[in-house]
Every structure is written in structure tokens, then in C-alpha cells.
Amino acid sequence: MSTANLIILLSTISTGLILGSIFALVAVGVTIVYGSIWMPNAANGQLFVLAALFGWTMTVGWGIHPAVAALLVIGLSVPLSYALEFLLIRRFYDVPNRNVSYFVLSLGITQILAGIFSFTYGRWSDQFQLPPLVGGITFIGPLPIANNRLMVLALALAILAALFALLRFHRYGRAIRAVFQNRDAAALRGVNVRASYSLSFALGNAVIFAGGILFAFAYSFDLTVAWTMSITAFAIMIIGGPGSVLGALIIGMVFGFTQAAVSTVASPTIAAFSYLGAMLLILLFKPSGLFAR
Amino acid sequence: MNQRAILLEARAISKRFGGVVALKNIDLTQHRGETLGMIGPNGSGKTTFVNVISGHTRPNSGSVAFDGTALAGSSPFQIAKAGLTRTYQAVRVFGELTVRENVATALVDARDPAPPETVAEIADWLRIAHRFDSRAGGLTLMEQRQLELLMRLVQRPKLMMLDEPVGGLSSAEVRTMIALLSELKARCTIFVIEHTMKVIRELADKVVVLMAGEKLAEGPPADILADQRVIDRYLGSVDA
Amino acid sequence: MKQDTTPAKPSGGAIPLAIFAVAAFALPVVLSGNRYFAFIAGVTLIHVLWACGMNLLYGYGGLMPLMFAGLAGISAYTVVDLTAAGWSFWLALPVGALFASVAGTVLGLPSLRLKGFYFTLCSLVIQTVITLAFVYFAGLTNGDTGISQIPLPSAGGGQPLSALSYDLVLSAAAVLGVVVLVLIVRSALGRRLIAIREDDELAGMLGINVTGTKLIAFFIGSLFAGIGGALYAPYIGFISPRSFDVLISMNIWLMVAFGGRGTIWGPVIGALLLAPLSFLLQEYYTVKDVLYGLLIIAVIVLMPAGIAGGFGRTPRLPAPDLGVSPQRGSSK
Numbered sequence: 001m002s003t004a005n006l007i008i009l010l011s012t013i014s015t016g017l018i019l020g021s022i023f024a025l026v027a028v029g030v031t032i033v034y035g036s037i038w039m040p041n042a043a044n045g046q047l048f049v050l051a052a053l054f055g056w057t058m059t060v061g062w063g064i065h066p067a068v069a070a071l072l073v074i075g076l077s078v079p080l081s082y083a084l085e086f087l088l089i090r091r092f093y094d095v096p097n098r099n100v101s102y103f104v105l106s107l108g109i110t111q112i113l114a115g116i117f118s119f120t121y122g123r124w125s126d127q128f129q130l131p132p133l134v135g136g137i138t139f140i141g142p143l144p145i146a147n148n149r150l151m152v153l154a155l156a157l158a159i160l161a162a163l164f165a166l167l168r169f170h171r172y173g174r175a176i177r178a179v180f181q182n183r184d185a186a187a188l189r190g191v192n193v194r195a196s197y198s199l200s201f202a203l204g205n206a207v208i209f210a211g212g213i214l215f216a217f218a219y220s221f222d223l224t225v226a227w228t229m230s231i232t233a234f235a236i237m238i239i240g241g242p243g244s245v246l247g248a249l250i251i252g253m254v255f256g257f258t259q260a261a262v263s264t265v266a267s268p269t270i271a272a273f274s275y276l277g278a279m280l281l282i283l284l285f286k287p288s289g290l291f292a293r
Numbered sequence: 294m295n296q297r298a299i300l301l302e303a304r305a306i307s308k309r310f311g312g313v314v315a316l317k318n319i320d321l322t323q324h325r326g327e328t329l330g331m332i333g334p335n336g337s338g339k340t341t342f343v344n345v346i347s348g349h350t351r352p353n354s355g356s357v358a359f360d361g362t363a364l365a366g367s368s369p370f371q372i373a374k375a376g377l378t379r380t381y382q383a384v385r386v387f388g389e390l391t392v393r394e395n396v397a398t399a400l401v402d403a404r405d406p407a408p409p410e411t412v413a414e415i416a417d418w419l420r421i422a423h424r425f426d427s428r429a430g431g432l433t434l435m436e437q438r439q440l441e442l443l444m445r446l447v448q449r450p451k452l453m454m455l456d457e458p459v460g461g462l463s464s465a466e467v468r469t470m471i472a473l474l475s476e477l478k479a480r481c482t483i484f485v486i487e488h489t490m491k492v493i494r495e496l497a498d499k500v501v502v503l504m505a506g507e508k509l510a511e512g513p514p515a516d517i518l519a520d521q522r523v524i525d526r527y528l529g530s531v532d533a
Numbered sequence: 534m535k536q537d538t539t540p541a542k543p544s545g546g547a548i549p550l551a552i553f554a555v556a557a558f559a560l561p562v563v564l565s566g567n568r569y570f571a572f573i574a575g576v577t578l579i580h581v582l583w584a585c586g587m588n589l590l591y592g593y594g595g596l597m598p599l600m601f602a603g604l605a606g607i608s609a610y611t612v613v614d615l616t617a618a619g620w621s622f623w624l625a626l627p628v629g630a631l632f633a634s635v636a637g638t639v640l641g642l643p644s645l646r647l648k649g650f651y652f653t654l655c656s657l658v659i660q661t662v663i664t665l666a667f668v669y670f671a672g673l674t675n676g677d678t679g680i681s682q683i684p685l686p687s688a689g690g691g692q693p694l695s696a697l698s699y700d701l702v703l704s705a706a707a708v709l710g711v712v713v714l715v716l717i718v719r720s721a722l723g724r725r726l727i728a729i730r731e732d733d734e735l736a737g738m739l740g741i742n743v744t745g746t747k748l749i750a751f752f753i754g755s756l757f758a759g760i761g762g763a764l765y766a767p768y769i770g771f772i773s774p775r776s777f778d779v780l781i782s783m784n785i786w787l788m789v790a791f792g793g794r795g796t797i798w799g800p801v802i803g804a805l806l807l808a809p810l811s812f813l814l815q816e817y818y819t820v821k822d823v824l825y826g827l828l829i830i831a832v833i834v835l836m837p838a839g840i841a842g843g844f845g846r847t848p849r850l851p852a853p854d855l856g857v858s859p860q861r862g863s864s865k
Contacts, residue, residue, distance in 0.1 A: 111825055
């Protein structure tokens with residue numbers, strides 16, 4: 001294989017990994033919230049961008065070190081989640097068919113955030129770029145890769161691994177999973193269902209924020225990524241199986257690679273058509289998703 | 294009307310949910326005018342059986358014929374239009390609509406809708422006419438069960454399958470319901486599913502005992518009550 | 534449980550209809566001196582038509598078709614392309630609307646089996662695909678640039694209709710929309726839809742063909758979307774993929790949810806209130822986005838039954854006689 005082709009191949013693989021891990025993070029966040037409190041969060045893209053924009057303000061606007069900014073942004077998601085939960089989300093815990101109400105609610109939140117962003121950040125800049133987490137370049141074979149992007153990839157994978165371990169092994173993780181599976185049985189076993197709801201909501205959003213801030217370090221972005229990410233995250237969640245963290249992870253990586261590969265040969269619109277088509281097929285023929293529990 | 298014509302014929306009905314066998318090779322025949330009772334403990338497959346007959350669940354194997362026509366693959370609404378109707382274990386009416394509107398809904402696609410005079414007459418003997426403009430969700434449980442019966446009767450079905458019609462009722466209400474069902478038998482062939490013999494003993498001409506998805510015994514109530522297998526495995530442990 | 538024994542007044546009586554018809558036709562005439570206000574009135578009338586279609590599907594049917602705007606767009610683009618190719622507008626209108634209906638029914642068909650959120654999500658995806666298609670097939674739609682200078686149609690070869698005449702056409706469409714909705718709702722179809730909305734499994738058990746009924750409702754609702762779309766294009770004079778995207782669907786939904794789903798006049802009121810608001814805030818679309826987002830949240834949280842729904846009570850259809858005399862007083 002010629003060096004040029006090798007570079008293209010390695011570049012596609014590396015982009016695929018990075019994008020895939022970001023997609024996986026957001027999709028896992030969305031699926032955790034859906035699986036635990038039955039809330040499909042259409043506003044996930046806006047939250048994703050919110051994290052990125054906060055990061056931009058802190059690093060570019062206030063000169064805070066990128067690593068510190070990242071931690072602050074993710075930390076900020078927690079009070080935000082609890083506020084949202086207190087004001088809006090918890091009213092519906094006992095409502096049947098609350099997933100539809102939540103869905104429309106999240107569309108409302110999407111519209112509000114989109115408006116606010118247009119009004120503020122939209123006026124200040126078209127494109128947003130954050131300073132890198134670390135400097136320098138590493139060579140993988142003939143391909144030069146920014147250490148910054150490698151760092152983003154490493155962090156994303158680390159967070160995903162930690163999440164997996166949390167949900168599978170730690171006490172809180174087990175509680176969330178118990179409530180996932182059977183709310184009443186979990187309550188009988190002594191799990192504080194309401195607390196686990198709040199926790200799941202906060203955890204899911206924190207993961208989305210993590211995805212957003214990491215994405216912002218790796219790539220420059222504009223406000224339109226919000227809507228694209230929302231649809232993508234939903235597509236990943238539905239295809240992987242709503243509530244399935246493993247499904248979100250695997251399908252997220254698949255989407256990342258597909259996007260990386262397709263954008264070298266075809267237009268983004270074709271890519272969009274194809275994964276919307278895939279989502280429709282799953283919705284119509286196997287709504288429980290590919291990795292259904 | 295040929296009193297002994299076969300109305301419902303189920304042959305070799307089997308149904309599995311994942312690894313759990315809910316029904317195993319059930320054969321059942323009901324004649325027109327014959328009141329059939331089905332008993333069995335909770336989880337023995339009674340409601341699954343009703344779901345198979347009414348079209349809500351597809352059996353893994355077996356066939357069902359209703360009034361001479363095979364029901365294979367028919368959807369619930371087609372089966373309802375053919376004249377086979379059922380009630381639900383947990384009473385089910387349109388809670389947000391009035392009784393009047395519930396009945397109107399039952400009439401709109403009924404197989405053989407009853408004219409207004411007949412509706413009024415049935416409402417009267419079911420003793421629900423005075424509640425006609427109340428919201429169905431606000432009715433007592435007994436009244437809701439009466440509404441359920443009314444909604445089925447105005448469709449003038451050929452067969453009514455009643456899934457635990459006395460569930461949740463007080464003893465006085467149970468007696469009223471048994472009296473209503475005794476009169477009901479004259480208007481329509483009924484198939485009563487219950488988990489105690491109390492109701493079935495007074496109504497049924499023939500009883501089928503279901504146990505863990507299999508037919509344990511079949512015969513007139515007196516025979517069933519005397520059947521040693523049934524007594525050992527079921528009646529002995531339940532307040533029948 | 535507290536008993537609701539008062540027989541409620543049925544929705545959609547003849548007198549409000551007469552009042553509405555008179556108002557709808559009078560409004561353009563009264564405002565004909567001031568083009569700006571007349572225009573707002575015209576846009577509002579189109580939204581009344583759309584709200585009726587959305588009401589049929591969501592208010593009475595319980596389905597939330599987020600592809601509604603996309604279907605309006607399909608009709609609009611079809612009509613614009615046909616008239617540009619020489620067709621008479623009045624011939625292109627039914628063709629475009631019918632095309633949108635068929636498209637809506639076909640696209641909606643597989644998703645009719647889906648419940649609640651999955652149906653809504655499917656509809657959202659289809660809307661997104663439609664919007665993308667509008668952008669992608671620029672040969673037919675001129676892509677993101679949009680099509681401008683769309684003229685008002687003529688009455689039959691010759692001069693284009695005056696603004697006032699076209700306004701009256703819009704009035705007629707809005708009034709007709711409400712009349713058709715009333716007729717449908719009071720028919721067996723209406724009763725079936727309400728039953729399906731309340732408990733579709735029970736409805737099926739009572740002999741109602743749930744899928745078939747939804748399909749018919751879909752076809753008719755899409756017709757409303759299509760006719761509105763066809764009328765919209767020449768009136769605004771400019772259409773682009775943005776004119777018919779998911780936010781528009783949400784706005785029309787909001788008119789129904791806010792005004793009161795499952796009533797005849799609730800969504801009309803919703804349209805009368807929200808359409809002018811949307812138009813006036815056009816310049817300040819960020820404010821509009823925030824405001825509409827808040828309204829959506831308010832509707833979900835505070836007013837599940839909308840303004841006309843009386844905060845929770847399901848409105849009534851005229852109830853049939855059935856030989857049973859009305860209940861007197863309350864009994865317990």
C-alpha cells in the first residue's frame with residue numbers, strides 16, 4: 001500500500017475512533033436517562049453544545065487551563081441536572097406514558113436553548129475553537145496525529161470504561177441497573193428509587209457534557225452540531241437498543257467509523273440519509289434494538 | 294337454533310413465552326347455549342388461553358374455529374366482528390368517557406348492533422341506566438363490570454368470554470353478579486374463567502380445569518368437585 | 534373518587550360555526566385597507582386550517598405527527614413546480630394536496646403500529662428526511678436558496694387575483710376546514726378515533742379496525758396539511774426547506790395542545806393566538822424560539838388539556854340517545 005493510501009487509512013481509523021468514542025459517550029448518556037426514568041432526551045445535542053460553549057468561554061474567554069475547564073464544565077452539569085430534575089422532570093415520575101411527555105418537553109428545552117445560543121454565542125462567533133489540552137504531535141506510522149486528539153480519545157475511552165465498571169460492579173451502579181430492570185422489585189429490595197432516578201439523570205447528563213467538552217477540544221465546531229448530534233444520538237440509542245449501554249457503545253463506535261469513512265467518499269447528506277434510514281428500519285422491524293436486554 | 298351446534302373449537306393449542314410454557318396442547322369444545330367454565334390457579338394459563346382465542350396472542354401451534362370458521366391469523370377486531378367478545382381480568386372501560394359514550398362506542402362497529410329500545414332494556418336489567426351520563430372512571434368497580442357487560446351485550450355477540458368477572462367484588466356484589474350472569478346465559482353463550490369454583494359451580498354446564506398450562510380434567514361441575522385428582526392438586530388447597 | 538355527573542355541552546355547535554364563518558369572511562374585507570394586518574390575518578387563516586388537520590390527528594386521534602409540516606411542504610413544492618410548468622393553480626392545488634396525502638399515508642403506514650413515543654420519533658425522523666430531501670433535490674426545490682417570486686394565482690387565465698380575493702379564498706379554506714372537521718368528528722370515524730386515543734386495545738376488542746381508522750385519519754389530516762401548503766406558497770411568495778421543517782410542525786402542534794386538543798374550537802383559538810405571534814416575532818426569531826419553547830413546556834406541565842380543555846376534563850361529543858333518558862342530578 002502506498003504511503004498516501006496508508007495515511008488516508010490511518011487517518012480514517014483515528015478519526016473513526018475519536019468520533020466513535022464521542023458518539024458513544026453521548027449515546028450512553030442518553031440511553032442511561034431513557035432506560036432509568038424513561039425520558040428520551042431530544043435536548044441532548046443542545047446540552048452537548050452547551051458543554052462545548054462553556055468550555056470555550058472558560059478557556060478562550062477567561063483563560064482557564066483546558067484541563068481545569070474540562071473538570072469544571074463536567075462538574076457544572078450536576079447542579080444543572082438537579083435543577084432541571086427538581087423543576088420539571090420529577091413531576092412525571094408516576095405518569096404513565098411519560099416518555100411522550102418527556103420527549104415533547106425535551107423538544108421545548110431544545111428550542112429554548114437553541115434560541116438562547118443564537119442570541120448569545122451565535123452573535124459572538126460563527127466557529128468556536130478551544131486551545132488544546134496538550135501540545136505536540138505523535139507519529140503513528142507515517143500519520144502525524146495531534147497529541148491533543150490522542151488525549152481526547154484516551155480520556156473518552158477511559159470514561160466509557162469507568163462507566164461500564166460503575167454500572168456493572170459498584171453498589172450505585174447496581175442500584176441503577178436494578179431500577180432499570182424492575183422498579184417495583186428494586187423498591188422492595190430497599191433501593192431508594194427516587195434518589196436513583198436523580199442520580200441516573202445527573203450521571204447521564206454528565207456523560208453528555210463530557211462528550212461535549214472533549215469534542216470541543218478535538219475539533220472546532222459551530223452551533224449546528226447540536227441538532228446533528230441529537231438525531232445521531234437518538235439513532236444510536238434506538239439501533240443499539242434503548243436502555244442498553246453496551247448497544248450505545250458499540251453502535252456509537254460503528255457510527256463514528258461510518259462517518260469517518262463515508263465523509264471521504266460521499267456528502268454528509270448521504271451519510272445522514274443512510275443512518276436515518278437505518279434508524280427507521282430498526283424502529284419498524286425491531287424496535288427493541290439490536291442489543292436489547 | 295340448533296342448541297348443540299359447536300360454537301367454539303380449540304385444538305391442540307400451545308403457547309410458549311420464551312422458555313416458559315403457558316399452554317400445552319389444549320383441546321376444548323363449547324356448544325351453543327352451553328355455559329363453559331374454566332378454572333385453575335393463578336398462572337395456570339387461563340388468561341393466556343383467552344388471549345389466544347380472542348386474537349391478542351398468536352399460539353405457537355394449534356387451531357381455533359369459531360362458529361365453523363377458522364380464526365387463524367385473524368386480528369382481534371375481526372374476531373370481535375365475527376361475534377366473539379371478551380372482558381378483561383382488570384376491568385377495562387373508557388374511563389374518560391361517559392357510560393353513554395362507552396356504549397355508543399361499543400355500538401359503532403358491532404357485529405349486530407342493538408336498536409335503542411334493546412339498549413335501554415339491557416341497561417335497565419343490568420341496573421346501570423341511571424348512571425348513563427356519569428364519567429365511566431368515576432363508577433364503582435361493580436358498576437364498571439356492569440358497564441363492561443352492557444358494552445358487550447349491545448353488540449349481540451355469539452359468545453362472551455368473561456375473564457374473572459367477580460374479581461375484586463364484595464360477597465354481596467358477587468351474589469348480584471352471579472344472578473346477572475345466570476340471566477345472561479339465556480341471552481348469549483358464555484365462557485367464564487375464574488380461579489375458584491364458587492362462581493362456576495352455579496353457572497357452568499361443563500367445567501375445564503387448567504393446571505400449569507395443561508388440561509387436568511373436564512366435565513360437569515359435580516364430577517369435577519368429586520374428581521380426586523382435582524381435589525388433590527387444586528381444590529384441596531383453595532377455598533373453592 | 535369525585536363524580537363527574539354533569540352532562541357537558543357538546544363541542545362544535547352550529548352557532549359558533551356561523552359566527553366563525555362570518556368573522557372569517559369579514560376580516561379580510563375589514564382589513565383590506567391595511568395590507569400588513571390583512572396579511573397577518575391571511576397567514577392566521579392558513580394556520581387555522583393546519584390546526585384543524587393537526588387536531589384531527591393529535592387532538593382526536595392521539596397521534597403526534599411531527600412530519601405535518603413536511604407534508605405541507607411536499608404539496609407546496611409540487612404546486613409551485615406544476616404552476617411554473619404551466620398548470621393552472623386551481624388544478625395543481627388538488628393534485629399537490631393529494632400527492633401530499635398519499636405520501637403522508639404511505640410514510641405513516643408502517644409507523645401506525647408503533648406506540649406513543651416511538652411513533653412520534655418515527656414521525657420526527659421522517660420529517661428530518663423530508664427536510665433533507667428538500668435541500669438535496671435542488672433540481673425540484675432550488676435547495677436551501679428556496680423559491681421566490683411565487684405569484685398569486687389567477688381566476689382562470691388572465692390577471693392574478695387581487696390580494697383581497699385571495700384572502701377570501703383563505704377564509705373559505707379555513708371555514709371549510711372547520712366544517713369538515715366537525716362533520717368527521719361527529720361521524721362514526723370520530724367516535725372510533727376517540728376510542729383509539731383512549732385505549733386502542735379495548736377499541737380493537739370492540740370491533741374497531743384500529744389500523745384502518747388511523748390510516749383514514751392520516752389521509753385526511755395530510756390533506757389538510759397539503760391544501761394549507763399549496764395555499765401558503767403563493768401567499769408568502771417565498772418557500773424554502775426552512776418553511777416546512779420540524780419547528781413548524783411543533784408550532785402547529787402547539788396551537789392544538791395550547792388551544793385544547795380534542796375540542797373543535799380550542800385549536801382554532803390556539804391558531805388565532807399563536808399564528809400572529811409567530812409572524813410578528815419573525816424578526817426576533819431567537820426570542821420566538823425561547824418563547825415557544827417555554828410555551829411547549831408550559832403546555833406539557835400545566836395544561837394537559839389546553840385552554841379550551843378546562844384543565845383536565847375531556848370534552849364531549851354530542852352523546853347519542855340510545856333510548857336511555859338523561860341522568861337527573863347526581864347519584865352516588
